[in-house]
Amino acid sequence: MGRKGSPRSPQAEGGSRAASPPSPLWALPEELLLLICSYLDAQALGRLGQVCRRLRFLSSRDLLWRRIARGCLNSGFTQLGTDLAAGIPVKERVKVSQNWRYGRCRRETVLKWKCNLMPWMELEGEYLYLSQAENIHAYHLCAEGTGLQRHPQAIFSGHQEDVCRFVLANSHIVSGGGDGSIVLHKIHGSYSVKFSAHEQEVNCVDFQGGLIVSGSRDRTAKVWSLSAGRVGQCLHTVQTEDRVWSIAISPLLSSFVTGTACCGHTSPLRIWDLESGQLLTCLGTDFHRGAGVLDVFYETPSLLLSCGYDTYIRYWDLRTSTRKCVQEWEEPHDSALYCIRSDKNHMIASGSSYYGVVRLWDKRQTRCLQSFHLSSPTSSPVYCLRFSTTHLYAALASALHVLDFTAL
Numbered sequence: 001m002g003r004k005g006s007p008r009s010p011q012a013e014g015g016s017r018a019a020s021p022p023s024p025l026w027a028l029p030e031e032l033l034l035l036i037c038s039y040l041d042a043q044a045l046g047r048l049g050q051v052c053r054r055l056r057f058l059s060s061r062d063l064l065w066r067r068i069a070r071g072c073l074n075s076g077f078t079q080l081g082t083d084l085a086a087g088i089p090v091k092e093r094v095k096v097s098q099n100w101r102y103g104r105c106r107r108e109t110v111l112k113w114k115c116n117l118m119p120w121m122e123l124e125g126e127y128l129y130l131s132q133a134e135n136i137h138a139y140h141l142c143a144e145g146t147g148l149q150r151h152p153q154a155i156f157s158g159h160q161e162d163v164c165r166f167v168l169a170n171s172h173i174v175s176g177g178g179d180g181s182i183v184l185h186k187i188h189g190s191y192s193v194k195f196s197a198h199e200q201e202v203n204c205v206d207f208q209g210g211l212i213v214s215g216s217r218d219r220t221a222k223v224w225s226l227s228a229g230r231v232g233q234c235l236h237t238v239q240t241e242d243r244v245w246s247i248a249i250s251p252l253l254s255s256f257v258t259g260t261a262c263c264g265h266t267s268p269l270r271i272w273d274l275e276s277g278q279l280l281t282c283l284g285t286d287f288h289r290g291a292g293v294l295d296v297f298y299e300t301p302s303l304l305l306s307c308g309y310d311t312y313i314r315y316w317d318l319r320t321s322t323r324k325c326v327q328e329w330e331e332p333h334d335s336a337l338y339c340i341r342s343d344k345n346h347m348i349a350s351g352s353s354y355y356g357v358v359r360l361w362d363k364r365q366t367r368c369l370q371s372f373h374l375s376s377p378t379s380s381p382v383y384c385l386r387f388s389t390t391h392l393y394a395a396l397a398s399a400l401h402v403l404d405f406t407a408l
Contacts, residue, residue, distance in 0.1 A: 026054075030058075033058060034058070034061065034063060034064065037058065037059060037064050038063075038064055038067070040059075040064075041068070042065075042068050042094060045059045045064060045065070045068075046059075060089070060091050062089065062090040062091075065089075065090035065091045065093075065094055066090055068094055069090050069093055069094050069097070070345070071346075072093075072094055072097035072098075072101075072346070073097050073100045073101050073343070073345075073346050073347040073360075073362060073369075074097060074100050074343040074345075074346075074347045074387065074389055075090070075093045075094060075097045075343075075345075075389065076088065076090075076093055076343075076389045077345060078299075078343075078344040078345055079299070079300070079303075079344060079345050080300070084344070085388075085389050088389065093389055096389060096390055096405055096406055097389075099405040099406070100347065100360065100370075100405055101362075101369065101370075102370075103360070103369075103370035103372070104405065105372075105392075105403040105404055105405045106403070106404045107372070107374070107401065107402070107403055107404075108147070108401070108402050108404065109399050109400070109401050109402075110147055110148055110400055110401070110402050111130075111139075111148075111150070111399060111400040112398060112399045112400075113132060113398055113399070114398070115398070116380075116397040116398055117131075117132060117133060117162070117397060117398070118162065118164070118383050118397070119131050119132060119383055119384060119395040119396075119400075120163065120164070120165045120166055120383065120384045120395070121384040121385075121386055121393060121395045121400075122166065122167065122168045122386065123386040123387075123388065123393060124168050126140060126141050127139065127140055127141065127153075128141055128148055128386075128393060129166070129168060129173065130395065130400065131162075131163035131165075131166060131175070133162050133163075134157065134159040134160065134161060134162055134163060134177065135155050135156065135157045135159075135163070136155070136156040136157075136163060136166060136173060136175060136185075137152035137154075137155055137156075138152055138153050138154040138155070138156070138187075139152050139153070140153050147402075154187075156173055156175075156183075156185045156192075158175075158181075158183035158185070158192060158194050159175065159177035159178070159179055159181060159183060160177070160179040160181075161177050161178030161179040161201070162177065162178045163175050163176070163177050163178075164176050164177060164178060164201055164202055164203050164204070165202075165203065165204050165205055166205065167205055167206055167207050168187075169207045169208055170207075171186065171187045171188060172184060172185065172186055172187065172207065173185040173187060174205050174206075174207040174212055175205065176197070176201075176202025176203065176204065176205040176214055176216075177201065177202060178201040178202075179201070180196060180197060180198045180199060180200055180201060180202060180216070181194055181195065181196050181197055181202070182194070182195055182197040182202060182205065182212060182214060182224070182232075184212075184226070184231075193231055193232060195224075195231075195232035197214050197216070197222060197224070197234075198214065198216035198217075198218050198220065198222070199216070199218040200216055200217040200218040201216060201217050202214050202215070202216050203215055203216055203217060203243070203244055203245055203246075204244060204245060204246050204247040205247065206247050206248050206249045206256065207226075207249075208249045208251075208253055209249070209253040210225070210226045210227055211223060211224065211225065211226065211235075211249070211253075211274065212224040212226060213247050213249055213256045213274075214247065215240070215244025215245070215246070215247040215258055215260075216243075216244055217243045217244075219239065219240055219241055219242055219243055219244070220237055220238060220239060220240060220244070221237075221238040221240055221244050221247060221256075221258050221272070222234050222236065222237050222238070223235045223236040223238075223256075223274065223277060235277075236276070236277030237277070238258075238272055238277050238279075240258055240260055240270070241264055241266065242260035242261050242262065242263055242264055242266070242268070243260060243261040243263070243292075244258050244259070244260050244261075245259050245260060245261060245292055245293060245294050245295075245308070246258070246259035246293055246294055246295050246296045246306075247259070247296070248296045248297065248298055248304075249274065249298075250271075250274075250298060250301055251298055251300065251301045252301045253274065254273070254274055254275070255271050255272060255273055255274050255280055256271070256272055256274055257269060257270070257271050257272075257283075257296055257298075257304065258270055258272065259292070259293025259294065259295070259296050259306060259308065260292065260293065261290075261292040262287055262288075262289060262290055262291045262292045262293070262308075262309075263289065263290065263292075266282065267282035267283055267284050267285070267287060268287055268291060268292055268293045268308070269282065269283035269284055269287075269293055269296070269306055269316075270282050270283070271283065271318075281322045282322065283304075283306075283316055283322050283325075284314070284322075284323065284324065284325065285323050285324070286324075287310065288310060290309060290310075291308060291309055291310035292308050292309045293306050293307070293308040294307060294308040294309065294336070294337065294338050294339070295307050295308070295337070295338065295339045295340050297340055297341060297342060299342055299344045300344070301318075302317060302318045302319045303315070303316070303317055303318075304316040304318065305340050305342055305348065306340075307337035307338075307339070307340045307350060308336065308337060309336045310336075311330055311331040311334050311335060311336060311337060312328050312329065312330055312331070312337075313328065313329045313330075313331075313337060313340060313348060313350060313361065314327075314328045315327040315328065315363070327363065329348075329361055329366070329367075329368070331350070331352060331359070332359075332367075332368055332371075333352070333354070333357070335352040335353045335354045335357065336352070336353040336381075337350050337351065337352060337353070338351050338352070338353055338381050338382055338383055338384075339351040339382060339383065339384050339385055341385055341386060341387065343387075346362055346363050346364060347360060347361065347362060347363075348360070348361040348363065349361075349385055349387060349392065350385075351381065351382025351383070351384070351385045351394060352381070352382060353381045354379050354381070355373050355374075355375050355379045355380070356373060356374035356375025356379075356380050356381070356382055356394065356396045356401070357371060357372070357373055357374070357375075357382065358371070358372045358374060358382055358385060358392065358394050358403075359371050359372075372403060374394055374396060374401045375396055375397075380396040380397040380398065381396070381397065382394050382395070382396060383395050383396065383397070390404070390405055390406045391403065391404055391405065391406075392405070
């Protein structure tokens with residue numbers, strides 16, 4: 001007698017399962033799906049992307065991550081929402097941002113030199129420009145990881161003594177040197193101009209809108225023309241009555257700020273009219289003697305960062321008050337601050353005068369977020385630092401260090 005069994009389903013007879021009915025979710029227009037997803041935080045969006053391929057694609061859209069990224073550290077978005085890192089998926093930038101916040105990175109020393117220098121540095125695209133003695137070297141950054149090619153692809157020369165500082169703008173390099181001269185190089189070409197600028201070393205320069213501003217140990221700041229037929233012509237000489245350590249042109253091209261040594265009774269931070277050379281305003285009233293300003297950085301035409309010998313980072317809002325900064329952060333170990341940079345949103349990076357200490361700061365907090373000691377056992381200042389959304393480069397007296405925040 002044969003064994004009776006349960007009747008087999010049509011799906012079993014066909015050897016395959018019937019397709020499940022489509023989810024009502026996919027009946028919604030994409031605009032409505034994106035609106036629903038826009039209420040999710042980063043963790044919820046990440047989990048949603050693990051459900052299926054279609055939701056993974058939907059939850060990875062830059063439109064959904066943009067709002068989250070603007071609240072993260074160094075995600076490539078400014079306070080005004082400008083995207084400085086277009087082309088890199090926003091979701092990936094948010095992931096890397098968490099490494100910046102928690103200090104997760106791989107450290108590497110990519111260049112060393114025998115004698116101690118005071119190097120300056122600029123980062124642009126796939127190239128890192130580094131001053132070494134009287135020359136500026138252009139190094140190509142490797143596509144993978146932190147490295148750069150050991151041999152420079154270009155060398156820009158012209159100074160008889162060490163380059164003090166330089167800037168990159170409009171495919172040009174403008175440098176100031178210990179020989180008191182300013183040299184202008186076209187990056188992609190052989191054009192260069194050199195002219196005598198100051199009686200002593202040119203400590204700082206900036207270049208925007210066809211104008212160069214320079215500051216010197218000779219206690220003057222000068223404005224120079226680069227227009228046709230007037231290249232190297234001095235338009236204004238400002239008597240600062242103090243050594244000028246730092247200088248920057250406002251993004252509006254209407255004024256410039258000088259940071260001086262603060263050896264007198266005037267504020268070390270002063271703003272001058274670019275067209276007339278007249279003093280517009282002094283910033284702050286509580287600087288102590290010797291509280292020289294070593295670096296200044298414009299985030300916007302009205303927001304300015306400064307740092308120096310008095311161990312403070314100061315944040316100035318020129319729309320509210322010039323007498324007092326709106327925020328300040330003190331270096332925890334009472335070290336002078338040689339350089340600062342910001343992502344023009346929430347993060348500040350600073351370089352200290354001892355043991356190659358780089359610190360990361362969140363403007364929304366009062367204390368330092370992360371610290372990295374790059375010089376051990378010998379002590380060296382961090383003379384200059386620059387960063388992208390993935391890497392931070394720090395130039396010390398005898399080496400160039402890189403922190404790779406994508407490595408983990």
